[in-house]
Amino acid sequence: MTIVKTKTQKTPVGVKRVVNDFSFTIATMNGSGSQTSNLLLLRALFKMGIPVSGKNLFPSNIQGLPTWYTIRVSKDGYIARRDETEIVVALNKDTFVEDLEKVVPGGAFYYADHLKFNIQRDDITMYPMPVLKLVKESGAPTALRDYVANMVYVGSLAGMMGIDMDKIKLALEFHFGGRQKPIDLNFGLIQAAAEWAVDNLEKQDPFYVEPMDATDGLILADGNTSAALGSIYGGVQFLSWYPITPASSLPEALIHNISDLRDDPETGEKNYAIIQAEDELAAIGMAVGAGWSGLRAITSTSGPGISLMTEFIGLAYFAEVPVVIWDVIRVGPSTGLPTRTSQGDLTMVNFLGHGDTQQIILLPGTANECFEFGWRAFDIAERHQTPVFVLSDLDLGMNQWMSEPFEYPDEPMDRGKIHWEGDMEKLQEKWGRYKDVDGDGIPYRTVIGNRHAASSWFARGTGHDEFAVYSEDSQVWEENMARLIRKYETARKSMPEPISENMRGAVIGILAFGSTAAAIDEARDYLKEAGIKTNSMRVRAIPFTAEVKQFLKKYDVVYVVELNRDGQMHQLLTLEYPEFAGKMVSLPKHDGMPLSASWVKEAVMAEEQK
Amino acid sequence: MTIVKTKTQKTPVGVKRVVNDFSFTIATMNGSGSQTSNLLLLRALFKMGIPVSGKNLFPSNIQGLPTWYTIRVSKDGYIARRDETEIVVALNKDTFVEDLEKVVPGGAFYYADHLKFNIQRDDITMYPMPVLKLVKESGAPTALRDYVANMVYVGSLAGMMGIDMDKIKLALEFHFGGRQKPIDLNFGLIQAAAEWAVDNLEKQDPFYVEPMDATDGLILADGNTSAALGSIYGGVQFLSWYPITPASSLPEALIHNISDLRDDPETGEKNYAIIQAEDELAAIGMAVGAGWSGLRAITSTSGPGISLMTEFIGLAYFAEVPVVIWDVIRVGPSTGLPTRTSQGDLTMVNFLGHGDTQQIILLPGTANECFEFGWRAFDIAERHQTPVFVLSDLDLGMNQWMSEPFEYPDEPMDRGKIHWEGDMEKLQEKWGRYKDVDGDGIPYRTVIGNRHAASSWFARGTGHDEFAVYSEDSQVWEENMARLIRKYETARKSMPEPISENMRGAVIGILAFGSTAAAIDEARDYLKEAGIKTNSMRVRAIPFTAEVKQFLKKYDVVYVVELNRDGQMHQLLTLEYPEFAGKMVSLPKHDGMPLSASWVKEAVMAEEQK
Amino acid sequence: MAAKKSNGKTNLIGLRKREYRGGVTTLCAGCGHNSISNQIIAACYELNIVPEEIVKFSGIGCSSKSPAYFLNRSFGFNTLHGRMPSVATGASFGDTSLRAIAVSGDGDTSNIGLGQFKHVMRRNLKLVYIVENNGVYGLTKGQFSATAERGLKLKYQGENTYMPIDIIMEALSSDATFIARSFAGDAKQVKELLKAALTHEGLAILDIVSPCVTFNNRPESKHSYDWGKEHEQQLHDFSFVPKEEEIMIDGEFPEGSTRTITMHDGSTLVLKKLESDYDPGDRWNAMRVVEKSNQEGVLLTGLIHLNTRRASLAKMHNLPEDRPLNRMTERELRPAKKTLDALNAKMF
Amino acid sequence: MAAKKSNGKTNLIGLRKREYRGGVTTLCAGCGHNSISNQIIAACYELNIVPEEIVKFSGIGCSSKSPAYFLNRSFGFNTLHGRMPSVATGASFGDTSLRAIAVSGDGDTSNIGLGQFKHVMRRNLKLVYIVENNGVYGLTKGQFSATAERGLKLKYQGENTYMPIDIIMEALSSDATFIARSFAGDAKQVKELLKAALTHEGLAILDIVSPCVTFNNRPESKHSYDWGKEHEQQLHDFSFVPKEEEIMIDGEFPEGSTRTITMHDGSTLVLKKLESDYDPGDRWNAMRVVEKSNQEGVLLTGLIHLNTRRASLAKMHNLPEDRPLNRMTERELRPAKKTLDALNAKMF
């Protein structure tokens, strides 16, 4: 590795450096290719050992509408979204004015100098960047100019804030998979921009980055890719999907990674199949078919797709077909805000399907957990022969998260109770597909291709007895449905347990799930500073495990924080633990944004002061 | 009207007559045409002034599988299903043995004498009927013989129990719309059978019917027909549907009745349109389109159809389109028991649609109410510009119910807040489709065809501001969603209030909804006899009105009785009133049968004795 | 001789062209969908349609967003993915005097929406149904739709292995009553076909190849501008003559080389023969010609099939002609009180 | 000379016919669906298929119940209304060595299921897809389905006003690889076509007119026994010769009047010319002939189209030939531990 040297700005006299503790936001237009440069910055910072997080705020549009990317560096390791931004990079004339307003006093405003606005703010520093000029000088082919223009801000920021050029190079090499030509072109421009900035701009803001070692051993990954990889390690055999934001990148990551990891290196043969279905009705139908045939089957979608899958989920629940459904939630109801994040599908999924149903729901909160639940969901689905939902969200799924590295599955695959020919031979009594032999509500199943003459059965969504024979008998119906409750209760015992964080002396609890963990961790620190000590619990599955009850029991008040309007987790907790309803306080937020610690802090403080 | 005279059996010596207080069950094969004779009996009894109810227990099959029809006569006016049957009429050899077992000791067993089984019971009376012989003698054309064979049991029962021949004739005339030929053929056979029975059978059982005047002014109707008629009086303008048991007879009744009531008598022109859609996705889509265009639109279905409608309901909720959806519930999950009754779609409908939604649900409990909610649902839907669900069930929808007569709407049609050209002219400020002008959460709408240049707007399921303009703004989203809660709270105030029945000194409450009312009323009498005084409340709508809370507050214990596995009404009440969770006891039953009073009594007693 | 023209500033009903415009497009610069929107604006302007007498519908996709970018003064409903036909069907009964324009995408129509697409053709709903066909899902970033040709290779998506669905063949097998194909790059033809479609008393399918410049515009792709420009072959030189105007056929073509068809409202379609005479009335020939063109790798455009004999959906419903259903009042809609007694008497 | 026969009690794999039976039917006596079930039993018996090597699928309807009434020893899945194709697609990957038989109804396929029907044809799933076509929804008591002819009058339903969907035309427009029509009243042809379909390496559509005796069997109805018997016209005298047998064409027809087609597994289809020679390879001619027969009110039966060149869905997926996916174990399915470090290193 060549060590790259470039100049960086000196700290101005009289300014107190703010190091590794601020946010900067890049305002561009959708479809302008800025995603590459933003990721470069994020990765370079991460490789510098600085805790970092990036949030992409994009419109439901392909090209032309405003989009923002915020990067937060935090020496304290906070990775939640912040409401404030110290630095703004303005490349979009349509939002120039509002972008300028966003900068906190004392902050900095970088802008492309061809965006001519006669507005100034004297409480911040304004840095014009000669984007067109530098691009022209770079010698980039005309077709690529718009695209590489984004490197100018990378370079400018690097020079002005002190981002390591080495690390940027690394990130570039990673991004271009080692292809030298684009690496050189882009890096040349970055360097030129950095030099230009150092030579021509006068640093007045106090924001700097400096190397740390706080990201050692960590990874930077988005939840959808993590889930895809986890599924591959979970032995996924069948994926059917239909494109939808923000879920598409899960199957797409699976498609782009599975060949290398799973194809037979000699023959190229595959032990899985992937189908882009004609819609979500078909996607879930295929996955249910595959699950029934003995494959580890998955589909992924978002709210509108879940709605369309409703009837099939009821069938899978009742015919007891293992299948894994990832719901990467966006803001609903209806088409809603397709590019905004939400935790709003919880009650719907919990009660999904007409008639009495109970769904198993996993709630990952980190990229690492997306990987883990990626494989574990198959074990749970096959063990319990039932659909398993994994509820992620746009923020977790599509943004880059700093996380513990993926861990290799610590348990062998659990294919559940499945009889093959040999098992059938050994049976003492007549096998019945829906017979509760072990008293745990989970029967034994067989799958197609089993050549034992007594192994076949006829699956259906209509009433059936223990031998899968059609039945309209009242008692048969009631017993079977009661067994399904038993099965659910069995599942409860092996659900991923919640994760708690404790503080000595806390009498207040905060309960949450999924992607809001980072904001809550951070908020708890602030609350502590404000004299309010809290313990927190992050629930990771429904049905709730025993720890949830203990948590609710323990505190005088428990704030239930979540990203939806109706406080859906609060609703499910109320239903399950009405005895604690009096001390649960619902704190829902539904603005489509990743949660910020300051909102949590304010919300809790407001309640506490009541 | 000719008064018809036939002989009836004398009471055997030493037998204490049981009058107008027993049940009899007719066991036949599906598709054998017995529905006609069963209804004849039911109607004749009703016309005799005897409180009566009929329950059809039929398989999911067109021809050949066993089917039972139970008629209960009750001088006390009880119309719930009973678990016991005093008399069985056996015409199906496949179930002969089990049918024989069903008769309570002291009861009677009528059977077709060509069904040769060498089984006897000496604790009941066995009455063979020479079905084939009498049919042959009737001179019925060969093609009709199987069909008219059912008249033999009508006649036999009439003769032996004392059913008025006049009334049977009346019922026949009604059934055949006055067509003399079939009336004569059938009536001839009935008379012959009655005479044969009186002459040849020796009455030993004590069960008789006698005229009363307890049905004066009442009607006998099934819920689906009632709903259809109510909708016609509600000014239904658009119906789209897809066949499904047990909902099909609602649109079919509408189709068969609307022409007479609504077509222009001169031109034959229609002010409504009906479409059998290709599936439920299309049925709801059409209804939503029609509702949006300013028509009173309805669709009806059962669980599987509701599942398929999920996404459109979310759209209608969020785009604020009035539409009425009847869910005639059958047993789920999945295809379940298509011909069995249930109240199992409650939580699913309540949380229907991804994202945060709140659905308005009406819960009729009588035929009269099906009529009323038939028209009222349109008013509620248009007033609140939202989907309105009406949850009926197979028992209420498809069985004949004694009920108060239909009442003409006591309120003028409420088309809600709708602006036409003239209204637009008068506006002082800019009209906005989603603007909460009145503070009740309900905005003003316009519909297509409005020629005012400022009246048009673009409906969508995506985020929108007060002027229906696309918006991804956080605050706009939150405010709009908060307004939808406001609207729901406005709706709460005008929901049909619950109906209570009180007893002096009761400290126990029973809360229920829908078709279970009859069983609960009856059970309360039995409980009283057993020393347990109860008051009851039948909830008729969600959102719950203030009375519900008062009821829960008032009693030491409230039993929530319903026909599903998970106690779904109990769940919704717990969610809304967790403070009373401690005294609510869930008593769910999910055997697919109409509820019986004895089950309710036993269930409550068991709890009380705990 | 040229046809009668408006004064240039306003059309015959006194509206300016901008009164037919919509909001500013948010689609990509160069997207085929934008040029189709422009032709819709032009066609309605030139046809002198009152914008309030149009209703717009769409499903979900880039294409389906476009109704927000034309005819701001018309009502519109941006429905669900693949299920616009059902909403349009229901809404059409509100006021059957209106005309309806629907925009859908190839994914919207041929993937998730195939069932509703086929069934709305069966019903012959009076609707101009435009499929803005680019072979990909634009809005979700370029996955193959069912109209993508087998063997098409896209950078991120790899190779398409399935047989394509041909919108026109589907319309022909469903016996739709107006079937046309065009190309967003052929503005004049798009506009003339739109005008004809707007006068059709039934379902008019317009399958318009509308390139997605962002995800599927490589020259070898059958939905690209380049491919379209190189391979378009017009069935005829098509023009629409509104009923107000005299039909004048200019002298270029010898007699006998022109076919004229009269629409319900009296307008005329003029089809000038190009290579061979084509009879859009012959559905079987249409199938043959379309399949041949597919096999030869030609983008055949023009009015492929027309049948003016079948009644539209609304016509089958015997509704009053003089006033729309959605203006009816309680007086008409609620049966009189006296009828109820008779009904109650029947309830036994 | 007759083909080789089994000993009469068992077939060549030693199974008795009753080992191919299912549960007792609950369909109406005389229902066309029952006779089709019987032919499925006969075809599988005669083809010496191991029942465990068949998988059955169906949607919802009377027809869709019938898989419970044949092949008790085969696995089966009675899925959702109209959505059998997707379930069959997913399940087919469990073990691609199996053969699959699907039963659907006309409502199941042409109404709610039209989209999935069309898309499964595009994918060429290896599946015998039988449409038991009676023009009505039997199980919900006789409402019109989309295949009911326009103008059909039923007592309770009134008159059908919509254009019918023709399953065969849909299959042709979707370019399905095996397309046949038959009539439940023509048991022999049904059986021979079934055998051929069972050896086809792709999707085989069998549209079988199967009268609903309870709701749609009046002689004037196009889905009735009477109508079928009177109007059936066979395209050819069709027979199937399994690969184990020598092809012997009996002398009735002069040379040149017989067409033989070899299937993937080496079996042969023998098509004897009746009125004119018919080439099932020519899709365009098929469309013409089918449409002509529809217009003439003829029930044209036989093998309408066959294309043995296109690869089946499974083949496109490059799966191992030697063992089924659903028997693979952790060793094959979970990548080795060492691969994870490399992955983690890439996560930045």
Ligand SMILES: Cc1ncc(C[n+]2csc(CCOP(=O)(O)OP(=O)(O)O)c2C)c(N)n1
């Ligand atoms: C039920 C549902 N599934 C998926 C999506 C996501 N989605 C939005 S647009 C689209 C595809 C649009 O493709 P097409 O109709 O071809 O339109 P284009 O963008 O190419 O114009 C999809 C899959 C959705 N909105 N709803």
Ligand SMILES: Cc1ncc(C[n+]2csc(CCOP(=O)(O)OP(=O)(O)O)c2C)c(N)n1
């Ligand atoms: C989603 C859904 N909608 C409606 C139904 C009710 N349903 C059951 S069978 C059937 C129609 C079956 O007709 P067809 O496929 O023609 O079969 P047939 O009974 O005529 O053989 C319908 C509508 C259902 N089961 N599921």
Ligand code: SF4
């Ligand atoms: S992504 Fe494609 S279809 Fe969508 S707006 Fe851009 S060019 Fe048009």
Ligand code: SF4
């Ligand atoms: S109703 Fe019709 S389709 Fe159903 S079993 Fe009876 S005859 Fe067959």
Ligand SMILES: [Mg+2]
């Ligand atoms: Mg497209």
Ligand SMILES: [Mg+2]
């Ligand atoms: Mg049918």
